[in-house]
Amino acid sequence: MHTRPLKPPALGHNPAAMFFTAPPARALAGLLRSLDRWAPSFSTRMAMGLFFTPLPTKWPARARALPAGWQVERLPFEGGSLAVWRRLDTRPQAPRVLLVHGWAGDASQMLRQAEALAAQGLEPILVDLPAHGRSSAWRSNLGQWVRALFTVSARFGPWQGVVAHSLGGLATAHALARGLPAQAAALIALAPPPRQFLSWFGAAMGVGEGLAERMQQRIERRLGVRMSEFEASWLAPRLRQPILLVHDRDDRTAPWHYSQGLQAQLPGSRLQLTQGQGHRRVLDHIEVLSAVAAHLQRPAS
Incomplete structure (x- = not known):
């Protein structure tokens, strides 16, 4: 792990732009800009449909064979089902750890963590969250992810710990703040709060803050949750578990200063930085695997 002095990353980078530069997405962006000028209500509905659809879709994850030694159990969830991954050779009464992937990911990305x-x-x-992997639905949102975590916990919890990546980490932090039963948590490459993503999305689509504000209003009405509840200032006073935050300095999807901001408001938490691993490879970094395992083995204070 690197220990050189922290320097904030450049804030001009827009991570959402990488998802909307392919020709089909550019065409949608052009249509959205036209609609936003003449029919802003319709453009808002269209934007929300795009915003809540994971890109790429879950077909590639479903096409992969289940790894040897694993089985999938289905849990009923909101008219569909959640795919929950379990090992076939688990020791009876072993303490359980929940592993949570990020947006446009799936449970297989957490396998190295699971094996460690x-x-x-x-x-x-492991769980495939709604609209991801082998779970039901094609669209999802952060509020639904939080509900999914409570559904899995009702069947398999309480947890020795939770390990979560990116937007899954943000959903996990909110669920922990709401009482998800876990002794400790490791949040890897923690995603920025959703209001930041909306700003990035609006800029990437060329429509700006007006659309982002309308989307926020509709999302909050639909979810019944204020976006401010995913900000560090709301989460930190409500998190009681020991928290390990892991982030890579070169993460271009979720800049590491969001993890730093949460850690600064969480007494007793720890921020561990890597270099050169990016947003997803950090999950499999040998030092990260060791740090997460050690953190979750510590007894709760």
Whole structure:
């Protein structure tokens, strides 16, 4: 791990732009800009449909064979089902750890973490969140992810710990603040709060803050949750578990200063930085695997 002095990343970079530069997305952006000038209500509905659709879709994840030694159990969830991954050789009564992927990901991205924790005598439980992997639906949102985590916890919890990546980390932090039963948590490459994503989305589509503000109003009405509840200032006073935050300095999808901002408001938490791993490779970094396993093995204070 690197220990050189922290320097804030450049804030002009827009991570959302990488998802909307392919020709089909550019065509949608052009249509959205035209609609936003002449029919802003319709453009808002269209934008929300695009915003809540994971890109790429879950077909590639579904096409992959289930790894050897794993099975999938389905849990009923909001008219569909959640795919929950479990190892076939789990020791009876082993403490359980929940592993949560990020947006446009799936449970397979957490396998290296799961195997490292299993080697420490823990039982890893992985979940394909709604609209991802082998779970139902094609669109989803952060509020639904939080509900999904409580559904999985009702069946398999309480947890020795939770390991979560990116937007899954933000959903996990909110669920923990709402009482998700876990002794500790490791949040890897924590995503920025949703209001920042809306700003990035509006800029990437060329429509700006007006659309982002209308989307925020509709999303908050639909979810019944204020976006401010995913900000560090709301989360930190409500998080009681020991928290390990891991982030890579070269993460261009979720800049590391969002993890730094949460850590600064969480007494007793720890921020561990890597270099050169980016947003997803950091999950499999050997030092990260060791740090997460050690953090979750510590007894709750």
